[in-house]
Amino acid sequence: MTKQWCGSGDVREAADGDRSFPQERGAAMTAAKPPAKRPQAKSSKKPQVPAKKGKGVKGKGRKGKKLQLKFHIDCRQPVEDGIMNAADFETFLQQRIKVNGKTNNFSNQVTLERNKHKITLNADIPFSKRYLKYLTKKYLKKNNLRDWLRVVAPPTAKDMYELRYFQINNEEDDDDDGDD
Structure with a gap:
């Protein structure tokens, strides 16, 4: 008995002469692994927001015209x-x-x-x-x-x-x- 991998990601045991998987005719795979998943970008990382720029003259220390x-x-x-x-x-x-x-x-x-x-x-x-x-x-x-x-x-x-x-x-x- 050998293990064969089918296209859906399942590993099945089959007899050596059994050709039950049409996509893999004649090839008996031994302990095949499903394809490795691609590494995804870190989703836990917050999207970068541009840093706030200082308001310069308009900040809290501004002493200009009074609101009248x-x-x-x-x-x-x-x-x-x-x-x-x-x-x-x-x-x-x-x-x-x-x-x-x-x-x-x-x-x-x-x-x-x-x-x-x-x-x-x-x-x-x-x-x-x-x-x-x-x-x-x-x-x-x-x-x-x-x-x-x-x-x-x-x-x-x-x-x-x-x-x-x-x-x-x-x-x-x-x-x-x-x-x-």
Whole structure:
């Protein structure tokens, strides 16, 4: 009896005269080994990522221009009509604006100013104009003014919001039905 290797990688025992494997006719192999597997590249090795280059001048030690943001909220119409108090709105913003995840944390980074009907916010840190709109809407909702006022950014000013009345055009028909 001899061992023969078949094409599928199996080793089978066969009699010396047995030609049961057509791919190996007449050749009786003794203790044949399956073909050795090719060595694969090390898959455990992480793909190489190019090293991060230093930012040079833009790094943490940079002392260049300070970030100076200025946003305005114009409350002229509701304040003149007497339905809203600008001082109350200013205190609401002072209590609600978060700096570094904390309320009442203005320090020297954020300041609020009020001139009659205009509120100005100055920030030395990144501050979102959208966040200011969110807080304004929250104030209007709290004081039940959200149904009559909306917060609008004028197309000409990129750093300003205005409080405007909704344009409701109710055309009342004064038609009499002719009931006599």
